[in-house]
Amino acid sequence: MENRTVYMDNSATTPVRKEVVEEMLPYLTENFGNPSSIYELGKISKHAVENARKRVADAIGAEENEIYFTSGGTESDNWTVKGVAFANKNRGKHIITSSIEHHAVLHACAWLEGQGFEVTYLPVDRYGMVSPEELKNAIRDDTILISIMLANNEIGTIQPVEEIGKISRENSIYFHTDAVQAIGHVPIDVKKMNVDLLSLSGHKFGGPKGCGALYIRKGTKIEAFLHGGAQERKRRAGTENVPSIVGLGKAIGLATGEMEETNKPLLEMRERLIKGLLQIPKTHLNGHPTERLANNVNVTFEYIEGESLLLLLNAKGIFASTGSACNSTSLEPSHVLTACGVPHEIVHGSLRLSLGRMNTLEDVDRVLEVLPEIVQKLRNMSPLTPQEYRAL
Template sequence: MGNRVIYLDHAATTYVKPEVFETMKPYFCEQFGNASSIYTLGRESKKAVEEAREKVARALGAQAREIYFTGSGSEADNWAIKGIASANKKKGNHIITSAIEHPAIMNSCKYLESEGFEVTYLPVDSDGVVSLEDLKKAVKDTTILISIMFANNEIGTIQHIKEIGAFAREKGIYFHTDAVQAIGNVAIDVEKMNIDLLSLSSHKFYGPKGVGALYVRKGVKISSFIHGGAQERGKRASTENLPGIIGLGKAIELAVENMDSYNTKLLDLREKTIEGLMAKVPYIRLNGHRTNRLPGNVNISFQYIEGESLLLMLDMIGVCGSSGSACSSGSLDPSHVLMAIGLPHEIAHGSLRLTFGEENTQEDVDFLLEEIPKIVSKLRDMSPLYEAIKNKK
């Protein structure tokens, strides 16, 4: 493969598409006016921000005034959880989420627990799916928010969002979904899916880093998260990240336009990788739902090896992969998602996440299917546990 890098960590981040970058460029040096200023340069910036807001709204089936720009998906998650809790604490103090949420949700909920709120963390089945029955049983008179992610960032499992939203609506409980991994991979309509709040992040769909958005359905009672000026209709202070917002708007527009062809390609690469590895490598397990998963997500646990060693050896041959969420890669603990679906520590530690993107090819898959079995075999030869298994045969 020479010096070529095969990038297979699109769930962690993506590159900025050239068309997106070209759209952003004028807003760095030429059309740089502050969108809150009343002179022409500022008004032009304001107009560009509102056009980007329209693009995000169209992608979600929302209204433009329901879209608020943030500095990231994590900020949007924090705002949704803490903003609803703060604004509705007189009504109740109970929040329901799942055991496999992104750290931005999990840690926001833990913070609220320290402030006197009660949080129920719903279990998931072995595929990572939240049970609607479990959700129904967890609801209390004090429940003010249900937050269930649209698609999991590690194992790719897609939840039954429309059904969860319908139940929440029927009960008069706000429903938030972290859709950071879903944009561009799953068709989303906030109206049809009964979603009250939705978080997204630009850099997951070929837009710039440092910008995200929160959809808040009109009429939802939510507190401001950043206090200061009157930006974002008084809900989120801070001078607008003009180039970032423009880039987000262009990126989400392209993501929705190209979704069908993009997903068809990713699905083909995913299936060939899963089937090939399952056929070539013994003692492995696919994590996440077999079919109801993100089209580009492959998450496999290899018994008798350490995932970190596998990643380092893949890096040596130019392959960028992951053992879980980029946000928690500094942790030595096994993935909370893999633990939640029932994997023991030793198997969870041997996991590999590969997430495909538009630049990946069949040649990349062929290379993986040739090299991964060799690396796994080499690592297992150093494992006393694997040696014992072989000797038992």
């Protein structure tokens, strides 16, 4: 038990599934043709790309010609925010998003503000939930885009996307949702949700890194993001990453097809983790207690510092994070937890444990065996810890 390695950072990335690797391999070796070539070797690659496009479309209830392959969630988010903004600037220059979006959306919006656009950053409640009423009140005559993530990458809170989509549609405003964390955990139907644009990334659900997709509803006015060749129907230039696109298609089919059977054990492990962690004094659950991803646990421990916690967990063979993997090297407090009202003096003591298909109840028990001791050790070292929370 002592030497057991436990990976609980699946929100950062997941291992590529064996079935996915097997399907990718031929396109790394014998089927290496450029999909833009007209000879047989190119046609084989082209067919593989289109087959993957259909798999992605089927997984989210879209049409094949509404799926565009990208390098991942960050590109998809940037393409949406910037592409819609510039294509529709004659209609208006106002964008609405939330204060807990991924930085790929937030930083793109901040960049647009420097280009003369105006952005409203909606607040969230203590659970990280956006209020549809506040969204309605923020809409202006010149609002051209609403971007609200489906599920938060740090605290796992699932937003009322269907209701937000309805509001957007009623006001003739484009609606984008970042679904990077939601694929394989939350049922998605872009038509039912009134979503116009949706971002996803393969490495979050058993696919390869460096490959994602953007759903763009037919008729959506958006500028091309990369200029060059005529790939992706002249909207996203660059030779297609065929092996990764094939892997993405296989992975999303597996993830969505097995969603129910995958979520059931994840929920059991999640609840066991939460129950055990909350037995540690001065520990708080972040995110919504029920409207959250099946694999997400995020807690804050008072009187400790999260980076030290991660290092001590790592020494025990347990891999986790303090929040978004994209910001793990930053000393800035989590913008998500700050937006949820977590006090500044304890916001640095957060821990995100994100479960995956490979995790077991034994992994959960291992974490619950090790973590209380680590937390106590760090509290004994902290000058901020009150006497009653120090070990005798």
